Amino acid sequence: MPSFTSSSDERVATRHYARPIAAALVTIALLLCGFEVVTRLGFLRISRIESRTSKDYSAALALRRSDSMPSVLLLGNSLLLEGLDVDRLRTALRNDAVPARFVIEQTSWADWYFGIRRLLAEGSRPNRIVLCLSVPQLIGDSLRGEYSAFYLIRTDDLLQAGKNSGYDLTKISGLFLARYSLFYAELNNFRHFILNRAEPGYAESLRRFNQARLPPISDAQVLATATRHFELMQSVCAPYRMRCDILVPPGFSPPGIQGLIEAGNRTGTTILVPAPPDSWGIEMFRDGYHLNSAGAERFTDALAAALSRPR
């Protein structure tokens, strides 16, 4: 136990410990820098998800408006990732449009509202933006957190994004760090990645524990929230002479779909429903929620037809 010592003892102890203190601080600093470098150089290479996200992000930023061959930026989460065959869509639209997809899993409306703001602010200029989320995700205000801060949210928007999602000051401060540190933003993914390889059974159990049951939602709730969300979204796109459409993925009796369509009518937002609810059987789905490869092909074709139609 450290004890109070005389001043001469203290001077000796301080001199004696000056180097260890410096060494400890330097070690910690080097470790933090090392983690950041390894994440930026190594993790992006070995993780397929991170590699894809990084490429998608660059591709989305590179999109430019064109009257001869309009560009379409498709944004969304795993529903879009698994439900869309991008190469097939490109082929189907080869004479009509140039599609690009930017997917970040486990995201919802708030992530993409700020994501669209950032993409447009950073120079992305597609002719058309299509946001693909399920109805509950479209009316949710939660953020994915640090990961979104790195890829989707501008520094200027971090405070607002955190407040809208009910974050306290400590969590908001974490968003600021994650905005500039890929290591910090990726920390959860990094740990998932390692746990999945070290203990896949336990990782699967954890995933199941964390699956939250969604509360029931009504058409009236969806109408009220979606109207507000769509107005905000269109106000972001309007200065760039752009509209944002909503793409509803296939599903079974999605709650609030009528409310969503009504909100679209009120705000002038096009709601694309290429696969009407309950029209596809369970054989098209991998897990009752995400499409399988057969479902993805069918959905891609339906989406291509919907995108080809004039608005």
Next chain:
Amino acid sequence: MLFDTPIYLLFLALVVLAYWCLNHRRQNRMLLLASFFFYGWWDWRFLLLMLGSATMDFILGQKIADSTDSNYRRRLLVISLVLNFGILGIFKYSNFFIQSLTDGLASVGVSTGLMPLLKIVLPPGISFYTFQEVAYIVDIYKGRLKPARRFVDYSLFISLFPHLIAGPIQRPSHLLPQVQQPRTFDGEKVFGGLMLIVCGLFRKSVIGDNAAHLANAAFDGKLGNNAGATLIGVFAFALQIYGDFGGYSDIARGSAQLLGFHFMVNFRQPYLASSLRDFWRRWHISLSSWLRDYLYIPLGGSRGGEARTYGNLMATMLLGGLWHGANWTFVFWGGLQGFWLSIERAFGRLRKKDTDSDTAAFHPGGWLVTMLVVGLGWLFFRARNIDQALTMLGNLRNFGWRPEFLPMIGYLGVLALATLAIDLRLELYGEEYPFEKTHPRWAIASAAVLCVVMALAGPMDSNAFIYFQF
């Protein structure tokens, strides 16, 4: 501002850097402002409550010390105790008592529509700073302490940020002189503080938070209703609460050391205890010793015969349980501790071996029994209510096995081994952090390893410190 977040570490670094550039007076003022900022980060309105409470005790303490009229002194003491515990009672227990009264009356058929629950937010750290204030007033009344004459010193003693939210509960006779006297930069203390912070972060994030996933799953019913779920839940929670609170205490003590303060040790390898009495000498020492000195001994301690001693033990532990939260589960947990301490005393196991040393020798049989009692206590401590605890206890008769239990048990085993490895090292070498008594390079190397493990095996989602809710 949670201790395991980057913003706290940044805040601490800035405070430490500025602090050592100032003279003593300015150090105290700057630390006071930093502590207010730290506390106000949650909600600045709670600052007013803490300041009001501190001002009241500062004034009462001086009046008690300055008076020679014993009746007047006693009246001031009573006023202080009533106000301190009154504030704590209103903010922490009013809904508990209203609900308990409502339920009690409803059980005998009396309508209770006139007693709505209050919407009261619990101010962070109120249980901790109230106990410090009470200790301050009682020590002055007993003549064991001279009152602080400068409000800055007293309010810094109450609000010094490393202990403000969840302790360790500091004794005035230990901390107040440190606040009042100039502090000099001590390299050994600062180095130890850095190591304690790294060790605490490891305990919290790797052991506590990872165990929390399984404890939460078991207590949320996601593992089913069987013996495996109950055992995994209790085992996981035992690791979680120790990792979480032990880690918090290490970070608090480490932060204090960076500022030249010394805080009392709060945990001393509690899961190596061979008796419950030994456990309470190792677990949350700042609370258990506070309860001993300001409740058990004033009640008469062991001076009034065996029956009175058992009564005092039970009363102390029941109130200690209630201190943790406004829920019957905590009362039951405290009652269990008091009951088993009484059993141990009655059988005279410890009385013969009683020594002045802080911990008793290790006995495998005693350890096993103690861990079973501690585990049973954790079941009630963690459960949402008594019904859930009894249901989970009843599930022990149902030996349903699920394949996913195996990786969970393996995972908990790894966390337990990490806890054991650290605790054995500390116990055998009498250290406060791993490799303290070897060359600093080994301490730095072990800290580097802990940092790498934290990065790779930290939690998917961090949990708030358990004791922040108390």
